Amino acid sequence: MGGTGDGTAVTARDFGLEGPRGWAFRGVRVDAGPGALIAIEGPSGSGRTCLLLALTGRMKATEGTATVGGARLPKRLAAVRRVSALANVTGVTDLDPALTVGEHLRERALLQRRFGGSVRGLLRPRAERVTEARLRVDTALAAAGLDPETLPKGARTAVRDLERLEALRLSIALALIGRPLLLGLDDADLKLSAAERADVWALLTSLTEAGTTVVAVCSEAPEGAIAVTARPIPDTDTDTDTGAGVATGTGMASGTESGAATDTKAAAEADAKTDTKTDTNTDDEAKEAADALAETGRA
Template sequence: MEANPDEPHGAAVVADGFGLKGPRGWAFRGIGLDAAPGTLVAIEGPSGSGRTCLLLALTGRMKAHEGHAEVAGLRLPRKMAAVRRISALGHVPGVSDLDPALTVAEHLRERALLQRRFDGSLKALLRRPAERSAAARARIDEALAAAGLDVATLPKDERTAVRDLERLEALRLSIALALIGRPRLLAVDDTDLKLSDADRAEAWGLLRSVAASGTTVLAVCSEAPEGALRISTAGTATADAPAPQADTAPADSSADTSATATPAGAPAGSTEKPDTTENTETTKNTDKSEEGDADALAEARRA
């Protein structure tokens, strides 16, 4: 089906009271979001706060249990399969990992073949082999340019193994692979992990350029950059929480469970310092939340 030229390429993402519960408690809860097409959305929070689960839920890879969300007008969790078709995962550990033994060329060729196999039109499949190869090469070159990855600068050009790539180069490759499918929504996990300040700035510059081209971007990070729409998962996960009810708050009623989009860099609300007992209980809850995230991710991989 041809795309409507009047429709924005990027997908609008809206969520209200969005929550996902794992076997040991809520991975995240009470998420609110209203992002226009072509927005860079930074999902900010500490490790174990449900950031990755939220990323996967908004791309149709995990099923939420509370509230609702819409991606390009497709309601979640009812339209998960449709959302998966218009979204793509960049770097998401444990879900879309690069194979360290494969070369850059092998990864690109494999993704182009999969794209042609599952998303190609009948007309495209009936093209002559030379035309199909030229079209695949054009898609690869377009994706590499959008991801800012110049293979000529790599140690062995396209024959460079993934294990020999620097962290930022591997991130660019993951994004290029995702962009081969020309998604309306791009999701990237651990955007700023193990990057120097200079590389972090480059990574965010890359994602800003992808968003500026029209593709909506969801990026998990420990600290949102300036200019991004910030979603915080801090304080939204609870351990061993009861089933959601209309008038029931999460188990830890002292936590702020209303996560809404705010401009990056906005001042955080002041909080009182908890006593030793509260700190101990918070640590226990965080550990359980991380276990819940791990169980939820395992379920996503099995699916």
């Protein structure tokens, strides 16, 4: 699935991230066109999530380069974040189990209106803004294959009452509200039956066919996807690069079980640190975000 849509191309050359406890991933090489499905496969703890966060501008690589939508990493992190969105990343995009599906959707639409649109858009009549928000939500739900009317209590169904696949679809829908060129999805096949995994890959394929480039973390890449294999690096003092040298259109990553930030808490902290270093208006943005969240009752 090389991709010919309106998404963004993703390339990487000898891409790596080293932290205080060793390499999270190293020697990654990817060459994927717009609208491609990129599957980062491997066991838990092999650096999969760190690589996902690095390719979407949420973590700063320490070796090599990558290009996403013309923006070169690791320097232009903010530019990559503007065209990408994350779904189902524990510690980063967690759903609140106490909130309903409808509340999550309204909150994301509000945040998108406040921070994802133009100043001119904010000045439009309220009726137009409401219509635009509803259209974004409906389009995202349709693309994610989630119909709230089929849930036990409709849009009033609490997240804690959702099945695993339903929660995954909701997380994807929330990410799609921002109409990203690149969607990053973690644990795409975790705790799913074979039939459910097939449904997820069919969903992600449909997104790529509609033009969105998708990077998905999984235990095993589906047939036809551009596979990037994450595997543990032996804990040695040598500088051997075990993840280099792969063909165009494929990728290989390697990482350590105790890598730089493989647990999600560390990943989230790294995301926050990266934002602080790359954005000069971080404090102002955080205050605005808090104000927006206050409007939703989640401040």
